[in-house]
Amino acid sequence: LSRFGRNAADTLKSLAIMESHGVNLICVDDGLDSSKDSGKLVITILSAVAEMERENIISQAMEGRRQKARAGQWNGGFAPVGYSLVNGQLQVNQEEAESVKMIFDLFANSDMGTIAIAKHLANLDIKKPIRHNSTLPYFSSSGIARILDNPVYNGKIAFGRRESTRDKISGETKVIQSENYILTDGIHEAIIDDEIWNKVRKKREANAHKYKRENPSKGDSIYILSGLIKCPLCHAGLYGNKSIKRNK
Known part of the structure; x- marks a missing residue:
């Protein structure tokens, strides 16, 4: 179950999508079946516990990296x-x-x-x-x-x-x-x-x-060919941007 979603919200959202298509989640190792009311309750609890454990592991790893940097x-x-x-x-x-x-x-x-x-x-x-x-x-x-x-x-x-x-x-x-x-x-x-x-x-x-750089949102971008035109030297996609001088 801990591999089914990043966190409790992801797990429950994915489970809802599956059930809307008539598919139940069965975890053999955990002995869980989402078709049963008790199974849904346990899935909710275990997914929350798995999220806490994951965040704790990430926190410990980050602290180790901070100590190494110091x-x-x-x-x-x-x-x-x-x-x-x-x-x-x-x-x-x-x-x-x-x-x-x-x-x-x-x-x-x-x-x-x-x-x-x-x-x-x-x-x-x-x-x-x-x-x-x-x-x-x-x-x-x-x-x-x-x-x-x-x-x-x-x-x-x-x-x-x-x-x-x-x-x-x-x-x-x-x-x-x-x-x-x-x-x-x-x-x-x-x-x-x-x-x-x-x-x-x-x-x-x-x-x-x-220079103040403007970054329009994707929907408002005026550079509609960004990424479509390629550089002949390195083959990377070309893109456009604006810079406005605040003063000279």
Whole structure:
């Protein structure tokens, strides 16, 4: 039964859909039969208990990750560009680190933004290492922005910068930026020194204030061909967006 739904609400909703089609839920291991009144009551109780246990496991796992972050250790997952994972810890990958240094230097000491830097690296045929399931050969502007904003390159470990929230009614999951997150000195070697890092931070914050990005809802989007037109270089779907200057 614990595998039937994410929580009690999901379980009961799915059960109602099944019963509307004349199908009953029978759990052999738990000895449950939704066609019986007692079975429905027990299913409701056990699904609530399973939800509590699941939330408790998630809470304990998250606390373990927080403690690891406070100790300055990498929290798992793929290593960011510029680093390799050795025995679960970050070590500088010298070849990749050169690309990271170039990205920070271009942004800090030139008029290039993330789009211009992405084009510049592509023109130099500087490819990004493959991470996750990505097959795109070159750095994207959004990828460069993530690099510029990642404190791991300044020798820090950040945890909890983004939080996922799930609407219990619609089931929709949203990712939001968190202001209260862990930021501590990491045990790994920094690629970017404080001077360049702070210079980049000031420019990023100034740009964020200068431009206000509009994100219309899907129903109001004026870019009806988003995702249909493909980039001939990387084959990714093209999309549009607006930026409004607040002041010059």
